[in-house]
Amino acid sequence: MDADTSGWNRTLREQWEVHWKHQVRARLDGLTDEEYFWSPVPDAWSVRPRGTSAAPVQAGSGDFTIDFAFPQPVPAPFTTIAWRLGHVIVGVLAARNAAHFGAPAASYDTWEYAGRAAGALDQLDGQIERWLAGVSALGEAGLGARVGDKEPYPEASMADLVLHIHRELIHHLSEVCLLRDLHLHLRPRVERPLP
Numbered sequence: 001m002d003a004d005t006s007g008w009n010r011t012l013r014e015q016w017e018v019h020w021k022h023q024v025r026a027r028l029d030g031l032t033d034e035e036y037f038w039s040p041v042p043d044a045w046s047v048r049p050r051g052t053s054a055a056p057v058q059a060g061s062g063d064f065t066i067d068f069a070f071p072q073p074v075p076a077p078f079t080t081i082a083w084r085l086g087h088v089i090v091g092v093l094a095a096r097n098a099a100h101f102g103a104p105a106a107s108y109d110t111w112e113y114a115g116r117a118a119g120a121l122d123q124l125d126g127q128i129e130r131w132l133a134g135v136s137a138l139g140e141a142g143l144g145a146r147v148g149d150k151e152p153y154p155e156a157s158m159a160d161l162v163l164h165i166h167r168e169l170i171h172h173l174s175e176v177c178l179l180r181d182l183h184l185h186l187r188p189r190v191e192r193p194l195p
Helices: 008-028 033-037 081-101 117-143 158-186
Strands: 047-049 057-059 064-068
Touching: 008 117, 008 158, 033 081, 033 117, 033 158, 047 081, 064 081, 081 117, 081 158, 117 158
Parallel strands: none
Antiparallel strands: 047 064, 057 064
């Protein structure tokens, strides 16, 4: 095997790529706006049109904002697919892509949150593509570099960060898939005529 097909960098990338390509991404296909905004409980945090939220903090720079509070309430509010995707896109990926891989600056306050499911999936696809390209460009040696003051644990290695981000992606996108399953099974089914 040559350097491009073996080693820890490939192993770390494959950890996420295999899960993304063979388990998660297909489960997100066809996500509807109804599912994106659906809340099975009252007062869930979500992404909402600007000015319509009752959350203590409404972050975002565009027509839609994401609900937050600092400190976070206990217990934490339930969150919709829209909120969970916003968290993954911005807090998990875009902020890291900006800090480590030359992407434009990104934060919860400055992000333009998607007002439609398709837009959120486009943002997610773009951030994942950028993340994987950045991780690949680290090579083997870059995985041992310290993350520095761009992260809460500056002495951690880039390999530690990659593992953390992949855990976050697996965790939160599995929640999104579960919410889609709940939506399917809890919402009344529309009877379709047989072909």
